[in-house]
Amino acid sequence: MQISSTSSSIKLTNHHHMIRSSSDHQHQWRHNYNLKQLFVPSSCPNLSVSNSPLNQSVAAIVFGGGSDPELYPLNKTRSKGAIPIAANYRLIDAVISNCINSDITKIYAITQFNSTSLNSHLSRAYSGFGIEKDRFVEVIAAYQSLEDQGWFQGTADAIRRCLWVFEEFPVTEFLVLPGFHLYKMDYKTLIEDHRRSRADITIVGLSSATDHDSGFGFMEVDSTNLVTRFSIKPEKDQQDFISVENRTTRSEETSSCCVPSTGIYVIGREQMVKLLRECLVKAKDLASEIIPGAISEGMKVKAHMFDGYWEDVKSVGAYYRANMESIKSNRFYDRQCPLYTMPRCLPPTSMSEAVITDSIIGDGCILDRCVIRGSVVGMRTRIADEVIVEDSVIVGSDIYEMEEDVRRKGREKKINIRIGIGEKSRIRRAIVDKNARIGKNVMIINRDNVEEGNREAEGYVIRDGIIVILRNAEIPNNSIL
Amino acid sequence: MQISSTSSSIKLTNHHHMIRSSSDHQHQWRHNYNLKQLFVPSSCPNLSVSNSPLNQSVAAIVFGGGSDPELYPLNKTRSKGAIPIAANYRLIDAVISNCINSDITKIYAITQFNSTSLNSHLSRAYSGFGIEKDRFVEVIAAYQSLEDQGWFQGTADAIRRCLWVFEEFPVTEFLVLPGFHLYKMDYKTLIEDHRRSRADITIVGLSSATDHDSGFGFMEVDSTNLVTRFSIKPEKDQQDFISVENRTTRSEETSSCCVPSTGIYVIGREQMVKLLRECLVKAKDLASEIIPGAISEGMKVKAHMFDGYWEDVKSVGAYYRANMESIKSNRFYDRQCPLYTMPRCLPPTSMSEAVITDSIIGDGCILDRCVIRGSVVGMRTRIADEVIVEDSVIVGSDIYEMEEDVRRKGREKKINIRIGIGEKSRIRRAIVDKNARIGKNVMIINRDNVEEGNREAEGYVIRDGIIVILRNAEIPNNSIL
């Protein structure tokens, strides 16, 4: 990193100072940091700051995700966190793996919307997580109680109602995490930053230049990374935003407005309790109510910038894009930061004559004479002879369906086609959800170039120009979609 | 069960015929059965009836229990199934253990009310249940979906909304089980009976003479164990019941009315689907709607009688009684039918000078110079010097609280008393719920002989003449209750 002597360089320094999670910059950062110490003694890191190991002192609260219409039909029977991704995983595995790899081992997952698959996945995948009572991934499903018979009304409401659970262990910070983002972050660095700066709340912001409309709000950050303003909707308030800026006579150089928030927060235990139980007892949402409220209350809210790969899987298009990214990723093979998921013992993938280009193939597939290009093919996928799959996501299957199963189900439910993709079919730029039954000679190519369309009765939906075959849907032989 | 006074010998025969689960009567039953074969060939067991092993062909659906006011405050923060019982267990363990011991290994637990503790218990206790995908205890918590944003409206509604989950495996029968009853039953015999009689639904009825008001309805059963009528409330309809009886001119000898149902049903898979999805699509409750509806639809509904120990833990009094029963039980030490629960590795119980009579003591207690008589003392209970506990249930503690913990919590929440029972206190005929803090020299003796009373602000409630100290409550030194 180049440091010039002008004032702008200070900003850059600060900027880099904010980058914690990118190991490449670590050494430079230390260097700068030391330099800074000489001149800014008042903000020097306090040596007495808690050094307690994260597995003792931090609990993660992961949200399973709500009923996001942009994701339909992928979330028709499952919550966001449970959506299968990258052939072998579920979305939530990315965040849970980040926690484990950061030695944060008390993990609560709050679920409410379509939670069955997610609860099942989490219980099975992480049940063997530890014999120690303080290593766990515990699902907290929405529940009725005598005092409160309604559903969780938002993230803040959910945490408030579950505080009695979270208070079990004497942790000092809560790490709040949306469970449906794809990224790799070392939360250790984040927590250390939070502790060093003696913040009440630390929000992870995105420093990369992309126009993420994360939905988790935007923050105005000063040169010390202090969040001076937080707003859930930047566009509308933009004008006002700037004017406030002017009124406070802050120099433009030292303040960057509209840093998008990731919805990741480190919140001190006492601050969490105070905000939810004392200051903002009616607040339902963290982003729109608790964070601005904390700033109003005078709490020290800091930003921690992240600039790695980040994907908020918030729409069918984003889901498609994330899968395509996963093909190129070598994230998977990093021994230091493995991606955890449900352990399985599936058979090897069997291929009778497959030509596969730029694709990833999940465990235990059965691929006959077929061509697969630029695609993600999930677990237990069956692809018959003369099939061509291009630029698509085949989610896979929960079971190996036998011919006899098809016959039995045929009698019960008029099902005639086996799970998988039938002979001579062709799939291009589509998503085939789990357990779908694609007949023979089917063309899934979005022939009419439709951008948005709902043909649920026929087993599919078109979103962002991508055909999505519904879970369990049956597409008859010779269909052209 | 009401047995009329005539033709007792025939009725007794039928009676024994119905007894399946009680091994004492097995020999007699066989005898009768064989005799019967000679004369009733038409009802002989059909050899072609499915013999598929239960772990492949039956799935259990266990209900975690609702907001039963009679159980308050024991269910204030937990569902019925999660209530601790017999020092080391939770109520639901009895039913889950029955399943495992009967080789029924696909177990779904439906939870909604105060489900957090129950979900956590089930996940932790039974996570290591099997590597095979078809051995599981899976929690299905109430959830919102796009089609249905409300809570489960009743047992039938819950099953209907989860049918898509239950249909995963090709089982032939569902075994529906309330998760908060205490009894030991071999469900194998029940299923065999169901299959042999070619019933659509088999309901377990209580044959013992006690006046169980089970809340699961009452059935009229003829001499072939056919359920001819089912009513949820016998008392009110009793008159009408009998008159209908008369109108149908059924002879008194062959019919016994008002057999209480246990709420345990074996329902054929196809029948379940038909009833919930076709015949009674609006029905919310099994007992009050589906069962009578099935009879109306002409389905063959049979009774299977049970006459062993049975306790529906539906009130504070019943809970107290069940604990007292557990002291006398040698149920625990039966190698063939172990009671499963959360595996733990607690330290041994330490006793400095304890005189203990007719009591059971859970794992890892710390008992100083104290006297314990006729009581159930749960895990990790601390009892200080000169304490006398009589005829009481001490539920125990989730943690070993250190002096330093008390100090820390004291600062945060004004707590001053350590979890457990302080010196020189005396407890008689009371229930001390989990993590309660009883000070020194406290008398919990129901001094004023109150039958019912609510002193929640002071940390206790009186139900059925029993003082219940609330979970986490703190009773100051020198209190007299």
Add this chain to the structure above:
Amino acid sequence: MQISSTSSSIKLTNHHHMIRSSSDHQHQWRHNYNLKQLFVPSSCPNLSVSNSPLNQSVAAIVFGGGSDPELYPLNKTRSKGAIPIAANYRLIDAVISNCINSDITKIYAITQFNSTSLNSHLSRAYSGFGIEKDRFVEVIAAYQSLEDQGWFQGTADAIRRCLWVFEEFPVTEFLVLPGFHLYKMDYKTLIEDHRRSRADITIVGLSSATDHDSGFGFMEVDSTNLVTRFSIKPEKDQQDFISVENRTTRSEETSSCCVPSTGIYVIGREQMVKLLRECLVKAKDLASEIIPGAISEGMKVKAHMFDGYWEDVKSVGAYYRANMESIKSNRFYDRQCPLYTMPRCLPPTSMSEAVITDSIIGDGCILDRCVIRGSVVGMRTRIADEVIVEDSVIVGSDIYEMEEDVRRKGREKKINIRIGIGEKSRIRRAIVDKNARIGKNVMIINRDNVEEGNREAEGYVIRDGIIVILRNAEIPNNSIL
């Protein structure tokens, strides 16, 4: 069950009584069996034979395998049972899976030779096998004791020394299983046969016409499946064998000599104790000493014939053949009889441009522009650009090796090549053992058509005309083998 008095009904009864492990041949076999029944009515099934469930009444004793020179170098650092097979498995998984699928859930594995990998595999793969104390796969490694400081001297000696362990549960039969055979058998049928025939010992024999020299001995079986003679070496004794035959004046039609034994025995608990502790206290081996001894002692030794796929992986050639068979098998996808192994959560297989024909690919491979034909490619295999693999077994890797790992190891141990197969290499009809490092432009083609050769110093061995690259071996760039 209705039993009428005519002879045909007896046949029917016997028919129902029926047996067998090989579904393909079931019908034919039944036919034969019925014919046989006509003449031997005295052996009709006894109805009082034990029907206790196998998970309560049978314990399996599985042997991990010894130092078989024919298998070298595959068993250089691991026992037979631990040899990787079919991309995702270890040999012993086949037998353990047979047990689990047959509901035999008390499994002891006796290990001694190169047992580390096997013990580790069994512990990790089957640790989550059950919460019930009587469901387990327990490794019994060779050990020294005060009475006996030597190694196990043979299968009989090993069982004798471990009887105190096997006696823990009140089982009625032991099922003795070599742990390194590939086959699918329903042991339930075997046990039922054993019980029905009231045998003391039942030996599984191979009925198929192949010339298996199983090494487990040969038996002479009469028309009632009674084993009248047992010899470990048929060839030498053949003459004598026949003459004995003649002396006993047994008709040739009803007796088949030289049925090869599989080494699978069902032995009654009491008989096992009596043979090992009373009759043959010095015997070391089951096949050569205990079985002939039992016949001499007058015990009833029966044969149970098996005619399905069977492979004794006893040589490099057999290992190669078994892998080639696994490519064609659809054994893997049978939901009723899954093959268990170590659960893993590996990433999907990544392919940049792979043309794969008639092959199976294990979990988590990284395949660049390569051609794979008729091969088994094990877990985590890396294959670089322009590689051709034909008719080969690539065992795979234990880890994903990073470039930095290679550098670190390079400093330590002069390793320069990454685990996997380097660019432009070509492998034909070879076995590449685990973690091997094949450089760039390497030809492994057995250029000189060597049948047997030992080049261990150079990292390989040739057996049965197949080149075997040793585990962890490094083959330098441009080598031609």
Add this chain to the structure above:
Amino acid sequence: MQISSTSSSIKLTNHHHMIRSSSDHQHQWRHNYNLKQLFVPSSCPNLSVSNSPLNQSVAAIVFGGGSDPELYPLNKTRSKGAIPIAANYRLIDAVISNCINSDITKIYAITQFNSTSLNSHLSRAYSGFGIEKDRFVEVIAAYQSLEDQGWFQGTADAIRRCLWVFEEFPVTEFLVLPGFHLYKMDYKTLIEDHRRSRADITIVGLSSATDHDSGFGFMEVDSTNLVTRFSIKPEKDQQDFISVENRTTRSEETSSCCVPSTGIYVIGREQMVKLLRECLVKAKDLASEIIPGAISEGMKVKAHMFDGYWEDVKSVGAYYRANMESIKSNRFYDRQCPLYTMPRCLPPTSMSEAVITDSIIGDGCILDRCVIRGSVVGMRTRIADEVIVEDSVIVGSDIYEMEEDVRRKGREKKINIRIGIGEKSRIRRAIVDKNARIGKNVMIINRDNVEEGNREAEGYVIRDGIIVILRNAEIPNNSIL
């Protein structure tokens, strides 16, 4: 530890410096340490020393223990590490728990002598230790290989032969631990000390003044904690020892001789490999060969002093003493440092009228009208009416034996007495090993005050004046021992 009488202040400082694991002294230690920094800059802690987390960088190698005659008959069928202790535990649990609590999560347990119980315990107790591949307790049982068909010849030989296993993970240090010592140590402090001092090997020495004859050798330590000499037998060499001392003209103040070693070593990975594979390729034992050899080779061997509770359970007397200590201990209830062991779900202890003083009672006992004083009563112990147990260790039982079990076993083996302690028996200062059957009216009081005696045929042995009833032994009614 021998402390000479001069210059006590300096020595005490050093003394405190050496105390690492005792938190009480932490503050003093820091104080001294800081002071020291001012004057001894050359030995200042190097900031660049590896800070990699212990779960990544350290592997523990735990030894299960050999055939120690002093422990007979407790080790008759089990290795030292598997001996039950403190009602609920096995000896090895103490060391494994130390590892887990110190965040050392790669644990290899080397077993050879009577290893069956130990292997089984470790597999079952710690199987659920983690889903991450690098968290494990892996048993490495003695095994035969093609190169080496003998048993492990000693600790060094065992490590050498297993180095190929230990090298799997890129750890930087091995922590070698005897698995049969009772103590609580934070190995983090030990490793930090090792790293800070840049030692090749760090040996834990006992600083407390007791005359431990640990059998692990004695070291001469200078004022910088450098081990200048190491000898396995101090007594004989004492004279020579001192003379060497004199010859090297080391001042008495700065050197303490004869510090007993605990057999705990931290050894750098490279040093381990070098010593075992290059320098001392024939050495069999760590204490007598490798450690002195390392000193001769000029390696930097340092001492790390420990002065907490320590018990080497090396004799029947030590075992008895350790159990008596466990009664007084509050070690068990420390939430920060739990003692792990096999998770169980036993029923509560049932007491019909028990008077229990200064005792610990394991899980699931059945105590009738009895008096227990100063005793350790293990899991599932049954004590009948009118029994008095004093100052004894009752190890407990593996099962709940039913009356029918006794009858069945009676037929098989002439057993007539149920497991447990029969009516009116009296036990004083004795050890009753597992599954022993003590009849009615038995007196186990060492009537004749025998110090040593072997009556194995009668089911007991007397060691150190303590009667030891053998495992599974049966003591007939009315016996007086």
